[in-house]
Amino acid sequence: MSETIDIAALNGVKEGEKKRPRSKEKRLEIACQTVEARVRNYDEVALGYGPAEAVAESMRCLECPKPRCVVACPVHIDIPTFIGLISRGKFSQAAEDIRQYNNLPSVCGRVCPQENLCEAACIVNDTNPKNPIAIGRLERFASDWQLTHDVRDAASVHKRPATGFKIAVIGSGPAGLSCSADLAKMGHSVDLFEALHKPGGVLMYGIPEFRLPKAIVQKEIEYVKALGVTVECNVVVGRTLPVKEVLDSYDAVFVASGAGFPNMMNIPGENLNGVYSANEFLTRVNLMKAWKNDSAGTPIRKPRKAVVVGAGFTAFDVVRIALRLGAEEASIVYRRSREEMPGRGEEIEHSLEEGAKFVLLTNPVKYLGDENGFVRGVVVQKMDLGEPDSSGRRRPVPIKGSEYEIECDLVVVAIGQTPNVLIPSNLPGLATRWGSVIKVNRESYMTTVPKVFAGGDAITGAATVILATRAGREAARSMDAYVRDPARNWNPPA
Amino acid sequence: MYTITRKKVLASGVIEMGILAPRIAKAHKPGQFLMVMNREESERIPLTIADSDPATGEVTIVFLEVGRSTIELGEDFKEGDSLFAVVGPLGTPTHIEPFGTVVVMGGGLGVAPIYPICKGLKAAGNTVVTIIGYRRKDLMFWHDKLAGASTETIVTTDDGSYGSKGFVTDALKALHDGGRAIDRIIAIGPPVMMRAVSNLTQPWGIPTWVSLNTIMVDGTGMCGGCRVEIGKESKFVCVDGPDFDAHLVNWDEMFARMKVYTAEERAAILANHECKLHLDNIKR
Numbered sequence: 001m002s003e004t005i006d007i008a009a010l011n012g013v014k015e016g017e018k019k020r021p022r023s024k025e026k027r028l029e030i031a032c033q034t035v036e037a038r039v040r041n042y043d044e045v046a047l048g049y050g051p052a053e054a055v056a057e058s059m060r061c062l063e064c065p066k067p068r069c070v071v072a073c074p075v076h077i078d079i080p081t082f083i084g085l086i087s088r089g090k091f092s093q094a095a096e097d098i099r100q101y102n103n104l105p106s107v108c109g110r111v112c113p114q115e116n117l118c119e120a121a122c123i124v125n126d127t128n129p130k131n132p133i134a135i136g137r138l139e140r141f142a143s144d145w146q147l148t149h150d151v152r153d154a155a156s157v158h159k160r161p162a163t164g165f166k167i168a169v170i171g172s173g174p175a176g177l178s179c180s181a182d183l184a185k186m187g188h189s190v191d192l193f194e195a196l197h198k199p200g201g202v203l204m205y206g207i208p209e210f211r212l213p214k215a216i217v218q219k220e221i222e223y224v225k226a227l228g229v230t231v232e233c234n235v236v237v238g239r240t241l242p243v244k245e246v247l248d249s250y251d252a253v254f255v256a257s258g259a260g261f262p263n264m265m266n267i268p269g270e271n272l273n274g275v276y277s278a279n280e281f282l283t284r285v286n287l288m289k290a291w292k293n294d295s296a297g298t299p300i301r302k303p304r305k306a307v308v309v310g311a312g313f314t315a316f317d318v319v320r321i322a323l324r325l326g327a328e329e330a331s332i333v334y335r336r337s338r339e340e341m342p343g344r345g346e347e348i349e350h351s352l353e354e355g356a357k358f359v360l361l362t363n364p365v366k367y368l369g370d371e372n373g374f375v376r377g378v379v380v381q382k383m384d385l386g387e388p389d390s391s392g393r394r395r396p397v398p399i400k401g402s403e404y405e406i407e408c409d410l411v412v413v414a415i416g417q418t419p420n421v422l423i424p425s426n427l428p429g430l431a432t433r434w435g436s437v438i439k440v441n442r443e444s445y446m447t448t449v450p451k452v453f454a455g456g457d458a459i460t461g462a463a464t465v466i467l468a469t470r471a472g473r474e475a476a477r478s479m480d481a482y483v484r485d486p487a488r489n490w491n492p493p494a
Numbered sequence: 495m496y497t498i499t500r501k502k503v504l505a506s507g508v509i510e511m512g513i514l515a516p517r518i519a520k521a522h523k524p525g526q527f528l529m530v531m532n533r534e535e536s537e538r539i540p541l542t543i544a545d546s547d548p549a550t551g552e553v554t555i556v557f558l559e560v561g562r563s564t565i566e567l568g569e570d571f572k573e574g575d576s577l578f579a580v581v582g583p584l585g586t587p588t589h590i591e592p593f594g595t596v597v598v599m600g601g602g603l604g605v606a607p608i609y610p611i612c613k614g615l616k617a618a619g620n621t622v623v624t625i626i627g628y629r630r631k632d633l634m635f636w637h638d639k640l641a642g643a644s645t646e647t648i649v650t651t652d653d654g655s656y657g658s659k660g661f662v663t664d665a666l667k668a669l670h671d672g673g674r675a676i677d678r679i680i681a682i683g684p685p686v687m688m689r690a691v692s693n694l695t696q697p698w699g700i701p702t703w704v705s706l707n708t709i710m711v712d713g714t715g716m717c718g719g720c721r722v723e724i725g726k727e728s729k730f731v732c733v734d735g736p737d738f739d740a741h742l743v744n745w746d747e748m749f750a751r752m753k754v755y756t757a758e759e760r761a762a763i764l765a766n767h768e769c770k771l772h773l774d775n776i777k778r
């Protein structure tokens with residue numbers, strides 16, 4: 001691998017040299033497009049570290065012998081080791097090191113809610129509050145560097161000899177991709193089926209270009225293909241291919257069909273024109289490229305005043321797209337307060353900078369339409385926070401008589417997704433919770449149907465990229481053991 | 495991939511195409527549709543599978559050139575070309591069992607989608623009375639094919655240039671008033687036609703089913719863009735349908751939702767295909 005970085009010029013550490021950490025310094029901010037520029041384009045907002053910045057930030061890491069960050073990372077990336085490699089200028093090697101634990105580092109470095117995971121646990125917080133090592137940005141840097149500077153040669157990957165086992169993976173989101181990649185490295189023959197015309201799952205249709213460039217996602221997918229995985233798009237398992245046919249043709253099956261069914265509130269006026277589910281809005285804009293005015297065939301309504309209901313990842317993506325589509329006003333309507341917002345910290349900040357308004361402790365009760373059936377406003381109700389509920393967050397309680405009207409010509413309902421019932425309803429014997437969340441044994445990822453495994457949002461409901469990636473990888477390990485010894489006493493889920 | 499195996503102009507702006515899609519041809523059941531993308535940046539448009547042949551791997555679509563995507567498909571693509579994506583078969587298949595006498599109605603473009611349904615119903619032992627309607631004689635297509643798939647066929651034209659003069663609803667009314675015992679009615683065509691059938695049969699109490707053609711994006715149940723109120727409940731047409739009990743459909747909402755993108759579509763047509771526009775197709 002070609003690494004000719006002049007480490008001295010970057011103030012890094014040379015081979016054999018001891019590093020004098022600078023953890024007392026502030027964490028290095030990442031360069032971003034200016035607000036004025038970015039609300040007029042779809043290009044990535046956070047520009048990422050350059051080599052000098054990455055080295056400087058890496059010098060702050062204490063390279064702890066018992067690193068708390070590693071425990072907090074769901075896939076336990078060896079963080080001090082890869083950061084140490086960056087500080088010595090060995091960028092691609094750092095990326096390779098990360099890849100032992102995580103198949104999608106360029107993606108996770110961008111979209112992980114780091115502030116609640118690895119970075120929350122970083123010991124530097126103790127002495128230098130709110131200034132943990134920028135682990136996610138460094139992960140992104142190393143991986144991007146490798147993707148752009150070094151040809152990652154799949155042929156040179158240490159693959160185990162072909163086993164002759166055939167495995168089908170259903171769904172090409174992070175769970176399916178990560179599972180397929182690991183199974184291929186283990187020597188299995190893997191066919192990955194995707195219902196949409198592009199692989200990538202939420203990474204392609206949900207998360208917008210300005211937060212996760214699609215070229216990066218496609219690079220990762222090209223690599224998975226290069227490992228020998230066959231990716232076939234436009235195959236809806238349960239429709240195009242009967243589930244039974246898949247079961248009969250493969251030694252094991254991994255269901256990674258995600259949580260793609262949009263929840264609605266079932267309040268009056270929800271079917272008015274201009275009221276979208278977040279999935280429809282995002283699919284039109286991201287997957288179908290409705291943001292490219294002239295070339296794309298798929299239309300989208302250009303808002304003047306947009307209201308987005310909810311405050312998760314999805315809601316912030318939607319509100320920022322609404323602003324980019326030219327909305328004069330775009331508001332997040334959320335029934336709890338700022339503290340309870342589940343979205344990713346950086347995204348909340350960015351949307352505020354871009355002009356999003358927050359209408360907190362407020363919930364829609366009905367939508368109002370004009371004479372042509374288009375939405376013209378939403379009646380909302382104010383909320384109070386009561387006792388904590390089962391999730392530990394304080395439960396919002398409506399305040400009687402507090403209703404008022406917000407004018408709008410676009411509403412996007414972003415209150416969450418649940419798994420689709422297509423596969424469960426076509427697979428007799430597959431046990432689910434709440435009708436569509438597939439039950440698995442949390443160690444083996446095995447479902448109640450022999451040789452069928454499942455992971456990602458399909459078994460948890462809407463969660464995160466890194467949890468899906470982890471599920472894919474752990475399931476691959478367990479499926480490998482299964483195909484070699486299917487007769488063993490495998491514990492199905494309770 | 496998804497090669498166009500044949501193309502035939504059936505009438506002005508009405509085109510039949512064969513597409514190579516073996517998995518779809520094998521899995522297809524009557525009442526199901528597919529999503530087509532002409533090119534990588536085209537929209538995904540839903541079209542009913544009008545016929546399929548598992549042996550050759552071909553599926554047949556019949557479509558009317560009404561807007562950007564259908565005009566592009568009809569004008570720019572020829573035999574031997576390939577489509578970027580074809581996904582299917584989608585939707586819940588039409589419910590088929592021995593009902594007795596079933597009247598199957600196809601209005602305009604709806605003539606093509608009812609073909610597999612007639613075939614299926616007949617194979618299940620039903621007496622299939624098919625009523626198909628066209629605006630004029632020169633817009634007729636597939637009437638022979640449908641006659642072959644039905645027990646009895648009635649053709650109507652709006653202007654009386656062929657068969658009986660009037661709408662398909664007139665023919666249905668005549669049949670019913672003539673004392674014919676009807677166990678079930680299935681109607682596919684433009685929304686105005688399906689609503690007219692629904693209004694007509696509601697007082698008769700005869701189970702009536704329609705195939706809704708709402709606007710769709712993915713066609714797989716993930717966006718909800720196709721939703722419409724059926725019996726006070728919101729349903730996703732692409733997975734819960736497209737067939738629904740006509741008497742439970744909220745028709746006003748259905749009509750309103752079809753018009754979401756009228757402004758955007760008009761602009762797209764003007765920008766892209768002004769010269770090729772079949773003006774008389776637009777007011778479906």
Ligand SMILES: Cc1cc2nc3c(=O)[nH]c(=O)nc-3n(C[C@H](O)[C@H](O)[C@H](O)COP(=O)(O)OP(=O)(O)OC[C@H]3O[C@@H](n4cnc5c(N)ncnc54)[C@H](O)[C@@H]3O)c2cc1C
Pocket residue numbers: 111112113170171172173174175176193194195196199200201202203206207235236237238256257258259260282313314317344420422423455456457458462463464465466468
């Ligand atoms: C707008 C948005 C923003 C988000 N932002 C973040 C973020 O910043 N950080 C973060 O960590 N998480 C984020 N998430 C959550 C994260 O994207 C998901 O948790 C993750 O993608 C789940 O991965 P998965 O592989 O389980 O499923 P998915 O990514 O949903 O992929 C499932 C795939 O399976 C396919 N499929 C479904 N059914 C079938 C079938 N029958 N046959 C064939 N294919 C099928 C689907 O088309 C899809 O491509 C976000 C989610 C959304 C919607």
Ligand SMILES: Cc1cc2nc3c(=O)[nH]c(=O)nc-3n(C[C@H](O)[C@H](O)[C@H](O)COP(=O)(O)OP(=O)(O)OC[C@H]3O[C@@H](n4cnc5c(N)ncnc54)[C@H](O)[C@@H]3O)c2cc1C
Pocket residue numbers: 527537538539540541542543556557558559560561562563564565603606607706707708709710711736752753754759760763
């Ligand atoms: C289940 C189903 C089966 C269908 N089967 C057939 C068929 O067999 N033959 C046929 O000619 N047509 C069929 N249609 C209608 C066909 O999908 C539309 O005519 C087509 O999408 C129009 O696209 P366009 O870009 O050419 O026109 P546009 O200019 O986009 O629109 C013209 C008209 O089509 C409607 N329309 C636009 N986009 C969509 C969309 N994505 N989905 C549904 N309607 C849309 C609009 O409301 C408008 O009335 C079917 C629709 C559905 C939902």
Ligand code: SF4
Pocket residue numbers: 072073074075076077079102108109112113114117118119135136139466
């Ligand atoms: S994968 Fe996520 S949690 Fe783990 S180190 Fe990277 S950013 Fe942190």
Ligand code: SF4
Pocket residue numbers: 060061062063064067068069070079080083121122123124133135
């Ligand atoms: S806890 Fe912080 S300082 Fe310690 S190794 Fe992890 S990132 Fe570096």
Ligand code: FES
Pocket residue numbers: 709710711712713714715716717718719720721730731732733
């Ligand atoms: S078209 Fe998206 S859910 Fe039906």
